[in-house]
Amino acid sequence: MEILMKPIGYIRSPYKDKTAAPKQGTPSEGTTAAIEILEEYKEGIADIKEGEYGIILFYFHKSEGYKLTTLSAKSNKIMGVFSTRSPNRPNGIGMSIVRFIKKENNRLIFEGVDMLDGTPVLDIKPYSKELCPKDIAPPKDFLS
Numbered sequence: 001m002e003i004l005m006k007p008i009g010y011i012r013s014p015y016k017d018k019t020a021a022p023k024q025g026t027p028s029e030g031t032t033a034a035i036e037i038l039e040e041y042k043e044g045i046a047d048i049k050e051g052e053y054g055i056i057l058f059y060f061h062k063s064e065g066y067k068l069t070t071l072s073a074k075s076n077k078i079m080g081v082f083s084t085r086s087p088n089r090p091n092g093i094g095m096s097i098v099r100f101i102k103k104e105n106n107r108l109i110f111e112g113v114d115m116l117d118g119t120p121v122l123d124i125k126p127y128s129k130e131l132c133p134k135d136i137a138p139p140k141d142f143l144s
């Protein structure tokens with residue numbers, strides 16, 4: 001089965017290429033970027049509030065191919081790709097948790113950027129502790 005997706009918008013980021021973007025788990029605090037939502041999807045951001053946290057799902061459009069094992073930036077060991085956050089993965093889907101700080105018409109300004117400029121956005125979801133199954137305690141620093 002093939003799955004066809006259309007971006008709902010694009011990231012406008014200060015990071016123009018891979019060498020400039022922050023590495024795994026280190027989005028620069030205080031650096032802002034924007035999601036420019038396409039006109040046809042604009043109504044969908046109506047209830048996103050300033051200060052809320054959100055999950056952005058996006059496509060690693062600048063990745064070339066994938067490797068099923070890769071050097072994990074976290075453990076510094078060769079690991080299966082699905083235990084890493086490598087941008088070189090079979091379906092090229094990225095996920096970042098961000099904080100929305102402002103909404104301007106069809107633009108959502110956010111903190112927590114690690115995406116390159118022009119990155120296609122596939123989806124936006126709210127982030128909350130209800131995401132964890134009840135029998136799994138969320139980590140202490142889990143955001144509300």
Ligand SMILES: C[S@@+](CC[C@H](N)C(=O)[O-])C[C@H]1O[C@@H](n2cnc3c(N)ncnc32)[C@H](O)[C@@H]1O
Nearest residue numbers: 021022024060061062063085094095115116119
């Ligand atoms: C380690 S990945 C983690 C991304 C995301 N937070 C995740 O967990 O899926 C972050 C790196 O992906 C790369 N990157 C960001 N946007 C990209 C894009 N559109 N295409 C290819 N690589 C990208 C940058 O080099 C950045 O340092």
